[in-house]
Amino acid sequence: xxxxxxxxxxxxxxxxxxxxxxxxxxxxxxxxxxxxxxxxxxxxxxxxxxxxxxxxxxxxxxxxxxxxxxxxxxxxxxxxxxxxxxxxxxxxxxxxxxxxxxxxxxxxxxxxxxxxxxxxxxxxxxxxxxxxxxxxxxxxxxxxxxxxxxxxxxxxxxxxxxxxxxxxxxxxxxxxxxxxxxxxxxxxxxxxxxxxxxxxxxxxxxxxxxxxxxxxxxxxxxxxxxxxxxxxxxxxxxxxxxxxxxxxxxxxxxxxxxxxxxxx
Amino acid sequence: xxxxxxxxxxxxxxxxxxxxxxxxxxxxxxxxxxxxxxxxxxxxxxxxxxxxxxxxxxxxxxxxxxxxxxxxxxxxxxxxxxxxxxxxxxxxxxxxxxxxxxxxxxxxxxxxxxxxxxxxxxxxxxxxxxxxxxxxxxxxxxxxxxxxxxxxxxxxxxxxxxxxxxxxxxxxxxxxxxxxxxxxxxxxxxxxxxxxxxxxxxxxxxxxxxxxxxxxxxxxxxxxxxxxxxxxxxxxxxxxxxxxxxxxxxxxxxxxxxxxxxxxxxxxxxxxxxxxxxxxxxxxxxxxxxxxxx
Numbered sequence: 001x002x003x004x005x006x007x008x009x010x011x012x013x014x015x016x017x018x019x020x021x022x023x024x025x026x027x028x029x030x031x032x033x034x035x036x037x038x039x040x041x042x043x044x045x046x047x048x049x050x051x052x053x054x055x056x057x058x059x060x061x062x063x064x065x066x067x068x069x070x071x072x073x074x075x076x077x078x079x080x081x082x083x084x085x086x087x088x089x090x091x092x093x094x095x096x097x098x099x100x101x102x103x104x105x106x107x108x109x110x111x112x113x114x115x116x117x118x119x120x121x122x123x124x125x126x127x128x129x130x131x132x133x134x135x136x137x138x139x140x141x142x143x144x145x146x147x148x149x150x151x152x153x154x155x156x157x158x159x160x161x162x163x164x165x166x167x168x169x170x171x172x173x174x175x176x177x178x179x180x181x182x183x184x185x186x187x188x189x190x191x192x193x194x195x196x197x198x199x200x201x202x203x204x205x206x207x208x209x210x211x212x213x214x215x216x217x218x219x220x221x222x223x224x225x226x227x228x229x230x231x232x233x234x235x236x237x238x239x240x241x242x243x244x245x246x247x248x249x250x251x252x253x254x255x256x257x258x259x260x261x262x263x264x
Numbered sequence: 265x266x267x268x269x270x271x272x273x274x275x276x277x278x279x280x281x282x283x284x285x286x287x288x289x290x291x292x293x294x295x296x297x298x299x300x301x302x303x304x305x306x307x308x309x310x311x312x313x314x315x316x317x318x319x320x321x322x323x324x325x326x327x328x329x330x331x332x333x334x335x336x337x338x339x340x341x342x343x344x345x346x347x348x349x350x351x352x353x354x355x356x357x358x359x360x361x362x363x364x365x366x367x368x369x370x371x372x373x374x375x376x377x378x379x380x381x382x383x384x385x386x387x388x389x390x391x392x393x394x395x396x397x398x399x400x401x402x403x404x405x406x407x408x409x410x411x412x413x414x415x416x417x418x419x420x421x422x423x424x425x426x427x428x429x430x431x432x433x434x435x436x437x438x439x440x441x442x443x444x445x446x447x448x449x450x451x452x453x454x455x456x457x458x459x460x461x462x463x464x465x466x467x468x469x470x471x472x473x474x475x476x477x478x479x480x481x482x483x484x485x486x487x488x489x490x491x492x493x494x495x496x497x498x499x500x501x502x503x504x505x506x507x508x509x510x511x512x513x514x515x516x517x518x519x520x521x522x523x524x525x526x527x528x529x530x531x532x533x534x535x536x537x538x539x540x541x542x543x544x545x546x547x548x549x550x551x552x553x554x555x556x557x558x
Contacts, residue, residue, distance in 0.1 A: 053437070079439030086433070094430045097423065105423055110439035113420035 001201050002029035002169055007051060007061030009225075021047045022058065023225035029169070029203070033232075034195055036212040037205045038244075039222035045205040046087075048222065049171045052203070054078040066168060080110025083167030083200075085158050085175040092158030095147035099138060099157065102146050103127050106161035130160055134190065152183035156190055163194050170195065172204040176211075188215070209241045223251060265515075265522050271395040273518040277511030278402035279463050280482065282409055284490070284510040285503060286456030287483035292502065293417070294429040294449045299355040299480050300340045301457040303362025304333040306476040308458025309465035310369040313377055316466070322383045326462050333458025334451040336362060341447030366473045374472040382466035398467060405463065406507050409456065414500045425449050426499075457483075481539050486510040488546040516542075 009022040022044050029035065039045050051058060054075035062071045065081045086092050093102050104119040124142065131139040134156045138149075146154060155175060162170060172191065176184035192215065195202050206212050212219055219236050221229035221244075228251060231239060265273075283305060290298040308329035315325035336358055343354035367373055387397040416422045427435035428445040436442055457479070465471040490509020496502035520530050520538055530538070 074441070076436050076439050076441045079437055082437075084437045091431065091433050092437075094427045094434055096430045097426055101423055101426075104420075105427055105435065105438050108420060108438070113424055113440070115416075115419045115421060118418050118420050118423040 001031045001033070001066065002027075002052065003062075003064040004028075004048075004052070005062045005064070007058045007063065009047065009051065009056065009058045013059070021225055022051060024061070025051075025222075025225055025227060026061075027220065027227055027230075029201060031201055032199050033218055034200075034202045034216035035204070035218045035220060036216045037203055037220055037222065038207070038209065038212045040248075043222040044225040045222055046173055047225070049173050049203060049205060052078075052169070053082055053084060053171055081168040083109070083162030083165075083170045085155065085162050085170075085172050087174040087177050089151040089155040089158070089178060092161065093146040093149075093154050096145055098143050098145050099131070099149075100124065100127055100142040102157065103130075103161060103164065107165055109165050109167075130164060131157075134160065150183075152179050152187065155179060155183075155187050159187065159190055159194065163198060163200065166198060166200070168201065170200045170202040172202065174205050174207060177207060191215075209244050213239055213241065213244070221248070265518055268395060269518045269522065270515070271399055273514040274399040274511060275395070275402060275467070277514040278399055278406050278507070279467060280460055280486070280514070281402070281406040281507040281510040282463070283457045283460035283479065284483050284486040284506045285406075285409055285413060286453035286460070287480065288487050288503060288506045289413070289425075289453040289456070290450060291484065291487060292429075292496075293426060294446060294453075296344075296351050296429070296446065296450060297355070298337070298340060298450055298453060299352065300336055300358045300362070300450070300454050301483060302476045302479045303359035303366070304336045304454040304457045304476075305461035305464075305479045306366050306471065306473055307336055307362050307369070308333050308461030309471035309475060310366045310375070310461075310473070311458070312462030313375045313465050313471035314369055316377060316380050316382065317375065322381055322385075322466060326383065326459055329458045329462035330455040333461075334455040336458070337451035337454030338447050340454070341443075341450040344450075345443035345446050363473060370471060370473070373474070374470055376470045377466060378469050382469075383463070384466060402463060402467075405459075409459075410500070410503045410507065413503060417499050478536050478539065481536070481543060482513065483510075485539050485543045485546070486513045488543060489513050489516075492546060492549075513542075 004025060004027040007022050007025045011019045011021050025044065025048060037045050037048065050056065052063060054073060057072060062069060064070065070078055094105065097105070100119045104123065107123065127142060128139040136153055136156060138153065138157065146157065149157065176187050179187060188211065194200070202216070204215060217236065218230070218232035219239070220227050229247060283301060286301060290296045311332045312325040312329040315328050316322055320328070340355045340358040343349045343357060344351045349357070384394070384398055384401065387401045388394060390397060392400070417426060424435055424440045424445050428440070428442045428449070432442050461476070464475065486509040487506050488509070489512050490505035490507070491502060493512060494505035494508050496505055517535060517538070521532065523530060
């Protein structure tokens with residue numbers, strides 16, 4: 001489904017601020033995988049998602065989706081395959097457009113847009129039906145602009161928009177991190193429902209180890225732009241937060257040790 | 265203010281209304297401060313005047329003017345998106361270049377249309393006095409332009425224009441090439457500015473390379489006056505407000521010019537100062553309001 005092969009990316013290459021963001025990262029995502037992605041700050045979690053979505057072109061390596069080499073495709077072209085939800089709830093929707101306009105925009109993701117009506121009458125009942133599943137009362141507010149909604153409501157709407165036109169891959173970039181705990185849980189539940197019912201191939205970045213363990217069938221841990229842990233199936237189900245922390249610190253300890261050696 | 269000055273202000277308000285719609289498109293919809301209009305307004309005037317003096321039908325000359333304006337806007341859009349030049353600077357570069365181009369098109373800094381057929385001849389046959397007929401004609405142009413733009417902004421393509429100005433990240437994630445949208449949108453805006461310029465030239469009987477100076481500030485003033493006085497809750501309302509803002513702005517100027525305080529009175533050369541102060545006041549007033557509420 002998605003093959004990331006030996007991707008390397010430097011930011012600010014050749015300057016004092018040079019950062020090796022992805023260090024020969026390889027990842028093979030199978031159809032129907034729900035992968036949770038963890039790692040410390042700067043490990044390359046968001047960078048990996050941005051790399052798949054096309055926010056930048058890698059310095060080397062390749063990315064394939066459905067056997068199509070998309071390494072050099074611009075971001076907008078990859079959108080045909082990809083649904084995205086961002087950490088910032090304001091990023092996924094258009095504040096000045098109405099809820100129905102936002103949904104209509106998302107309904108044509110990756111398709112040509114012409115001079116027919118933006119919001120079609122025949123789509124409205126379906127929009128209402130979809131919004132009703134959120135249980136937020138948005139089904140009666142089709143004409144309200146998205147800017148009137150709360151962060152949680154906007155994130156829920158973004159979640160719908162990212163998945164109403166079935167994406168081959170769903171990318172969730174810490175999409176609950178900016179919400180209060182109660183709303184975050186609602187959005188997580190919604191994520192679970194949508195991903196399970198549609199059997200979506202999903203990558204979910206999270207800072208929360210419980211989330212990483214409770215969701216999905218596979219877990220990967222990133223560090224310094226590399227995948228350092230990749231567990232799935234039975235092994236992931238039996239994993240506990242303590243196990244994860246242990247592995248995490250074991251790895252960090254080792255990294256610190258090598259730093260010490262270097263610094264003498 | 266005399267009735268004559270009143271009709272004059274209406275006429276100016278409507279004929280510049282098309283430009284104001286263009287400014288609304290870039291400033292408010294696309295969030296792209298575009299100064300190209302200072303050059304594309306005289307460009308429209310130049311193209312239309314040259315076409316008319318070469319025997320082209322005045323209405324057809326308007327279409328040619330719009331085409332030229334669209335191309336000028338595209339240049340700004342391409343400089344900004346493909347070559348990553350800051351939008352303001354990109355538009356200034358195009359505007360400056362257009363000054364030379366406009367003189368090339370006309371072959372001299374100005375061109376008169378005295379005695380030539382213009383679109384105003386099509387209404388003068390109705391038996392109305394010209395000072396009523398021309399505001400009516402230009403109002404007609406504005407109504408058609410607003411109708412077309414409101415329709416367009418509610419199409420699939422139009423929605424991408426709204427979204428690009430509002431949240432480029434979101435609309436890119438929906439598979440839209442925002443570069444193309446910006447190039448098209450700025451083109452459309454300048455087509456309207458050029459149409460405005462063409463009509464102004466036909467109305468005053470001459471095109472002049474300097475007629476575009478301060479266009480953007482006047483356009484911006486009209487947009488801001490419009491949304492402050494008439495509201496901007498929906499697209500249609502905002503665009504009608506922009507036109508009415510243009511009329512209000514011209515009326516305010518006519519009033520200011522008629523003002524006499526003892527031996528002091530405003531002259532047309534004071535207009536730029538008045539306009540700038542008006543725009544600054546409109547931009548600052550929301551901040552002041554917020555401060556006083558605290």
